Amino acid sequence: MLRYDSHLPLSTLLALTLQAGLLHAQEAAPGGAVPEEPGSDLPALTEPQTTAPVDAANGPAAMMAGGGVSQNVTINLINRLVKRGVLSAEDAKDLVTMAQADAEAARLRDESMRVAIADASAPPVEQGDVGVSYVPEPVKQQMQTEIKAQLMAEAREREYSAKNPEPEWKKQWKVFGDLRTRYEGTYFGDSNDNTGAFPNFNAINTGAPFDVSGTQFSPQLNVDQDRDRFRFRFRAGAAIELEDGFSGGFRVATGESSSPVSPNQSFGASGGNFSKYALWLDRAFLSYNFGKQLDADVNIDIGRFDNPFFSSEVMWDDDIGMDGIAIRGSHQVNDTVKVFGSGGAFPIFNTDYNFATNNPAKFESTDKYLFAGQIGVNLKLKEDLTAKFAVAYYDFSGAEGEFSTPYTPLTSSDAGDTDGTRPSFAQKGNTYMPLRVIIPDASNGFGTTNQWQYFGLATPFKNVTMTGRLDYDGYEPIRLSAVGELIKNVAFDEGRLSAYGVNNRGPTGAGGNSAFEGGDSAWFLNLIAGSPSFDKRGDWNAFLGYRYVESDAVIDGFTDSDFGGGGTNMKGFTIGGNYALSPSVRLGARWMSANEIAGPTLQSDVLQFDINAKF
Structure with a gap:
């Protein structure tokens, strides 16, 4: 199994690996050409993506900061590495699973960032009000249960009032x-x-x-x-x-x-x-x-x-x-x-x-x-x-x-x-x-x-x-x-x-x-x-x-x-x-x-x- 340092995002590791694999392939091929290899059994992309060359402005540091490597790009990189013999098919599957986990974590971080930005641009909270930027799932479920119970009680009360209207007097x-x-x-x-x-x-x-x-x-x-x-x-x-x-x-x-x-x-x-x-x-x-x-x-x-x-x-x-x-x-x-x-x-x-x-x-x-x-x-x-x-x-x-x-x-x-x-x-x-x-x-x-x-x-x-x-x-x-x-x-x-x-x-x-x-x-x-x-x-x-x-x-x-x-x-x-x-x-x-x-x-x-x- 492929092992990597858990302190580094997978996108950064893949970028470094891609640089090393491309250099190795260029050294092995005559004139620096990349050899053709059979495709792997990884999921096919509906629209294969390409990546920009890795440079100082868009390199590992930028990727670590959250820039530039989407989930599709990551899968394309893994496909290329498999074709060039840098990765085995088994390691590639593990990397895809890791990439999907990284993508979900990034989505949650982005969501938190959007909420924080919205809170910063919202009007100031009046004294006595409470602002909540993130509601945990158990709290959401409890709130849903209480709101549902309240709505049901109000519905029963309306139904009772309709059947038993208050006397006009x-x-x-x-x-x-x-x-x-x-x-x-x-x-x-x-x-x-x-x-x-x-x-x-x-x-x-x-x-x-x-x-x-x-x-x-x-x-x-x-x-x-x-x-x-x-x-x-x-x-x-x-x-x-x-x-x-x-x-x-x-x-x-x-x-x-x-x-x-x-x-x-x-x-x-x-x-x-x-x-x-x-x-x-x-x-x-x-x-x-x-x-x-x-x-x-x-x-x-x-x-x-x-x-x-x-x-x-x-x-x-x-x-x-x-x-x-x-x-x-x-x-x-x-x-x-x-x-x-x-x-x-x-x-x-x-x-x-x-x-x-x-x-x-x-x-x-x-x-x-x-x-x-x-x-x-x-x-x-x-x-x-x-x-x-x-x-x-x-x-x-x-x-x-x-x-x-x-x-x-x-x-x-x-x-x-x-x-x-x-x-x-x-x-x-x-x-x-x-x-x-x-x-x-x-x-x-x-x-x-x-x-x-x-x-x-x-x-x-x-x-x-x-x-x-x-x-x-x-x-x-x-x-x-x-x-x-x-x-x-x-x-x-x-x-x-x-x-x-x-x-x-x-x-x-x-x-x-x-x-x-x-x-x-x-x-x-x-x-x-x-x-x-x-x-x-x-x-x-x-x-x-x-x-x-x-x-x-x-x-x-x-x-x-x-x-x-x-x-x-x-x-x-x-x-x-x-x-x-x-x-x-x-x-x-x-x-x-x-x-x-x-x-x-x-x-x-x-x-x-x-x-x-x-x-």
């Missing part, structure tokens, strides 16, 4: 909800008047009428016994996207009653003994957006929906929902000014269809409405300073109490024709007056017995409200904000209140009279620092607020339900903060200290610890 509905658990402690001052000075008008008006001529105390508010409660609020609903600009939604919520301002449910209340709790329909509405036709964002809402007005918790409790129809919209004037507005009509009360229950001839319906409108502006004062201001007018038509047609009730269930003007829900603070004009006769001891009464608001309510907010983002991610509101009841009737009001009066003066001390105005200021939104763990905010809400500035049934236990005729501070445990869960705490403005002494402090979760 699932594409339209977005489900949401939240859960809040709370510890609440209420602590009363030692100097509070607990001698019967705080009638619970809501308990009277939602139950049997109270006999004011009797010797019993009316239902009374708690003003002296501290209370600790564990409470929770659960809400769940869905937003529904329809077609052609229509949408809708609904939400259910917990609550110990149908109160418009509190979905809180106290653990152990509503029967105790681990009794189940009620859910109430909290929102249900249809909305239509037609802003595209007006180059603005305009919506009409009908049903029961969120408060459409920009306001503070003094005018409207955060949990309140409104019934009726509302239109709201906004328009971007330029890069720094955006105007907005809202308005609507909202039924507050409608008499029971069969009122009065015990009378064959029914009473005329008592209808109460809120007619309201607001206009405002968003301003970009600087790159990091924005403002929002609005003015609103709220007309609570028919909300005040009215005196009844004079009559003589024979039992407590004999209704007066204006009983429907009493509030169907109240907290505390407003000034109230008796509604029934009872004729004194023998059946009631000429006015000394059987004086069953309900109570209505002693003044009309028409509120002018100015609300504003400033946001400063110069310390990102911390935002500094100030929220303020001024409220005046322009329908405040002090003469009517002084003449008929039964509460919010000062000490008894000369002649046994006590002067009315209530008022018609309110103001609120809240300072906030911290994260503008709670979208990651560690976000926080802190706030400090002060409010001054006179007795008849706003309707006590719609204002904040937490400060001082809810209602009006209070002033005081609120301090607290929130901290995000995750994008969906946060802790909160606040302390509220309230003092009565008019009437007997009433001081209360409320402490709340919350855990809020949304989904």
Whole structure:
């Protein structure tokens, strides 16, 4: 067998051998001619190739560098060497096998070189990307297997989706909800008047009428016994996207009653003994957006929906929902000014269809409405300073109490024709007056017995409200904000209140009279620092607020339900903060200290610890 140095490429060895063989043949032949010999049994070439003479420029060194000798040329050289007797046929076969192996190795080297050149001329690899110039065969096979499995899985999924298409309603509905658990402690001052000075008008008006001529105390508010409660609020609903600009939604919520301002449910209340709790329909509405036709964002809402007005918790409790129809919209004037507005009509009360229950001839319906409108502006004062201001007018038509047609009730269930003007829900603070004009006769001891009464608001309510907010983002991610509101009841009737009001009066003066001390105005200021939104763990905010809400500035049934236990005729501070445990869960705490403005002494402090979760 032919042996050669494995460190030399076969092409180089053949070139050297060819030079030596040709010289030997020339020396052996006369005149240097190459003798003719029978051909070998090597594979015949379809197009025999010739080689250039080996010289200094195209010699062994060049061939070692990869130049000039193709596989066909190599086989031609071997054929010539066999013909001239330099190689035997057996050695020639071995050389052909070696030549083929060398050719394959050269092809792989050339392929690697082309990939390297392509990589060098390609755009630079971005940080985070991975460039691969050569993928080993086992890795290729693994990648092929994984890609095939992925494609098969996708095909099965498409086939399943085709056979089991997703219901159309699932594409339209977005489900949401939240859960809040709370510890609440209420602590009363030692100097509070607990001698019967705080009638619970809501308990009277939602139950049997109270006999004011009797010797019993009316239902009374708690003003002296501290209370600790564990409470929770659960809400769940869905937003529904329809077609052609229509949408809708609904939400259910917990609550110990149908109160418009509190979905809180106290653990152990509503029967105790681990009794189940009620859910109430909290929102249900249809909305239509037609802003595209007006180059603005305009919506009409009908049903029961969120408060459409920009306001503070003094005018409207955060949990309140409104019934009726509302239109709201906004328009971007330029890069720094955006105007907005809202308005609507909202039924507050409608008499029971069969009122009065015990009378064959029914009473005329008592209808109460809120007619309201607001206009405002968003301003970009600087790159990091924005403002929002609005003015609103709220007309609570028919909300005040009215005196009844004079009559003589024979039992407590004999209704007066204006009983429907009493509030169907109240907290505390407003000034109230008796509604029934009872004729004194023998059946009631000429006015000394059987004086069953309900109570209505002693003044009309028409509120002018100015609300504003400033946001400063110069310390990102911390935002500094100030929220303020001024409220005046322009329908405040002090003469009517002084003449008929039964509460919010000062000490008894000369002649046994006590002067009315209530008022018609309110103001609120809240300072906030911290994260503008709670979208990651560690976000926080802190706030400090002060409010001054006179007795008849706003309707006590719609204002904040937490400060001082809810209602009006209070002033005081609120301090607290929130901290995000995750994008969906946060802790909160606040302390509220309230003092009565008019009437007997009433001081209360409320402490709340919350855990809020949304989904």
